[in-house]
Amino acid sequence: MEATVVKTGTEGKTWGGGNNPLKASYGKMMMWFFILSDSLTFAGFLASYGMSRFKFIDAWPIADEVFTHFPFLxxxxxxxYYVAFMTFILIFSSVTMxxxxxxxxxxxxKKVILYMFLTLIGGFVFLGSQAWEWKTFIKGDYGAVETNGRQILQFxxxxxxxxxxxDFAAAQTDSRVEHTNESGIWYKSEPEYKTSVSxxxxKEGFLANENLLIRLPNKDENGQHIVLSREESITKLVNDGNLVVEGANLRHNEYGHPLFxxxxxxxxxxxxxxxxxxxxxxxxxxFNVVIGTYERRGHYEMVEKVGLYWHFVDLVWVFVFTFFYLV
Amino acid sequence: MAHEHKLEIFRGALKFKSNVSKIWGVFILLSIVTIIEVALGILRPEALVGNKFLAMNLLNWIFIILTIVKAYYITWDFMHMRDETVGLRRAVVWTGVFLIAYIIVLILIEGDYIYEVYKNGFIKFNF
Incomplete structure (x- = not known):
C-alpha cells in the first residue's frame, strides 16, 4: 500500500483530471454517443432500402398507392393523411417531452408529471397507429397474382x-381438401399462407370477364404503370401466372416488389x-417523478436523458417518413 | 448545474423571451414544414416531378432538404444541442453526418450499377 503513488504531481494542470471540457455529465454524454451509434444503425437500414430501390427502380411500388387508408373511412x-397524423403525434409528444x-x-x-403523462399518451397513440398501419398493410387491398418470375400482376x-x-374470381371449382396430420403425410402441414381464392x-374469372386488364409494377418513361392490352394480359396470366397474393408478408407482397x-x-x-x-x-x-425520487436527488437529469432518447425516436421517424412515404 | 439556454433561432433573427416560448416557436416551425411536405406529397406538382437536378427530381430534393431542416431544429432546440459545448456538438454531429453521407453515396451508386447490369447486361446474374 505504501508503495502506491498517490499523487501524480499533475494536480491543477490540464491533464491532472477533474475538469470537464465538454461540460456534460457522464450519463448525458453517453446518451449522446449511444444516439450517434443508433442513428448509424438506422442509416444502414435506410441506405440498404435505398440500394434495393435503386436496384429495382422501375418496378418499385409508389407509397402513395400503397398507404391509402384512414381509420373509419x-x-x-x-x-x-394517416402518416401525416402519426408524424404530428410524435412531434407533439416531443414538444411535451x-x-x-x-x-x-x-x-x-407537478408540471413534470403533467408533461411526462402527455408524452406517454402520445407514445401509446403512436404505437397503436403503427399497429393499425401494419394490420392494413398485411391484410391487403385488392389482391394480385404473382408470376413465376415473382412479378406482381394487378387487375x-x-x-x-x-x-x-x-369481385371476378370464379366460384369454387376445385375441390381441394385441407391437409391434416391424420389423413396425409404426418410430418407435413398446410402452408400458413392461404388466400381466399385460388x-x-x-384465371377462370379473368378469361370470362372481357373488360379486365393487367397492370405491371414496372413503369414507363413517364413514371406511369404499364397496362397490358387484353391479348397481352391473357398471355401473361396464362403463361406466367403462378399464385395468388393477398396482402403482404416477408415472402410475398401484393403491392409490388417483395423487398418493399x-x-x-x-x-x-x-x-x-x-x-x-x-x-x-x-x-x-x-413513476420516479411521481414518487419524488428526483425531488430528493435535487435534480431532474434523468428526465433530460430519457428526453434525449425520446427526441431521437422522433428524429428517426422524420427520416423514415421522408424516405418511405414521401420520396 | 446551470441551465442557460440560447434563445435565438434563425441566426439571431428571431429571439424568444423564454425557453418555453422557444419550444412552442420551434413546434410551429416543424408543423409548417410537415404541412408543406404532406401537401407537396399529395399534390405532386408536375413542374417539380418532371424536372431533374443531379439525377433526382426537384420534389425529392425539396423533401430531403426539408427533412434536414426538421432534423436540425429537433436536434438543436429539442435536444438542446445548441446549448452544448462546441466539442460535444462536433463529436456527435460531424461523426454522424460524415459516416451516413459516406455509406449513402457508396451504396446508392452500387444499387444504380446493379440496376444497369440487370437492364443492359447480356448475362443475367443471380444476386
Whole structure:
C-alpha cells in the first residue's frame, strides 16, 4: 500500500483530471454517443432500402398507392393523411417531452408529471397507429397474382380502376381438401399462407370477364404503370401466372416488389421497437417523478436523458417518413 | 448545474423571451414544414416531378432538404444541442453526418450499377 503513488504531481494542470471540457455529465454524454451509434444503425437500414430501390427502380411500388387508408373511412382514397397524423403525434409528444425537461430544470414537480403523462399518451397513440398501419398493410387491398418470375400482376377494368380478386374470381371449382396430420403425410402441414381464392379461380374469372386488364409494377418513361392490352394480359396470366397474393408478408407482397414489404416491416418495426423502449423508459421515469425520487436527488437529469432518447425516436421517424412515404 | 439556454433561432433573427416560448416557436416551425411536405406529397406538382437536378427530381430534393431542416431544429432546440459545448456538438454531429453521407453515396451508386447490369447486361446474374 505504501508503495502506491498517490499523487501524480499533475494536480491543477490540464491533464491532472477533474475538469470537464465538454461540460456534460457522464450519463448525458453517453446518451449522446449511444444516439450517434443508433442513428448509424438506422442509416444502414435506410441506405440498404435505398440500394434495393435503386436496384429495382422501375418496378418499385409508389407509397402513395400503397398507404391509402384512414381509420373509419372505408373506400376513401386518403394517401399520406394517416402518416401525416402519426408524424404530428410524435412531434407533439416531443414538444411535451421538452416542456417536461424545462419544468424539471426549474424543479416544478407537478408540471413534470403533467408533461411526462402527455408524452406517454402520445407514445401509446403512436404505437397503436403503427399497429393499425401494419394490420392494413398485411391484410391487403385488392389482391394480385404473382408470376413465376415473382412479378406482381394487378387487375384493372377498362376504365383504369383497380379490381379486387374476389369481385371476378370464379366460384369454387376445385375441390381441394385441407391437409391434416391424420389423413396425409404426418410430418407435413398446410402452408400458413392461404388466400381466399385460388389461382385457377382467378384465371377462370379473368378469361370470362372481357373488360379486365393487367397492370405491371414496372413503369414507363413517364413514371406511369404499364397496362397490358387484353391479348397481352391473357398471355401473361396464362403463361406466367403462378399464385395468388393477398396482402403482404416477408415472402410475398401484393403491392409490388417483395423487398418493399420486407423493408417496411424491418424499418418501421425497428423504429416501433425503439418507440416501445422509449415508452417503457418514460414510464419508469414518470413513476420516479411521481414518487419524488428526483425531488430528493435535487435534480431532474434523468428526465433530460430519457428526453434525449425520446427526441431521437422522433428524429428517426422524420427520416423514415421522408424516405418511405414521401420520396 | 446551470441551465442557460440560447434563445435565438434563425441566426439571431428571431429571439424568444423564454425557453418555453422557444419550444412552442420551434413546434410551429416543424408543423409548417410537415404541412408543406404532406401537401407537396399529395399534390405532386408536375413542374417539380418532371424536372431533374443531379439525377433526382426537384420534389425529392425539396423533401430531403426539408427533412434536414426538421432534423436540425429537433436536434438543436429539442435536444438542446445548441446549448452544448462546441466539442460535444462536433463529436456527435460531424461523426454522424460524415459516416451516413459516406455509406449513402457508396451504396446508392452500387444499387444504380446493379440496376444497369440487370437492364443492359447480356448475362443475367443471380444476386
Amino acid at each position: 372505408h373506400g376513401v382514397e386518403a394517401p399520406m 421538452v416542456l417536461a425537461v424545462d419544468a424539471g430544470q426549474k424543479m416544478q414537480q 384493372l377494368d377498362t376504365d383504369g380502376k383497380r379490381v379486387a380478386l374476389a 389461382f385457377e379461380q382467378v 414489404a420486407d423493408f417496411f416491416f424491418f424499418i418501421t418495426g425497428f423504429h416501433g421497437f425503439h418507440v416501445s423502449i422509449g415508452v417503457l423508459l418514460n414510464l419508469i421515469v414518470f
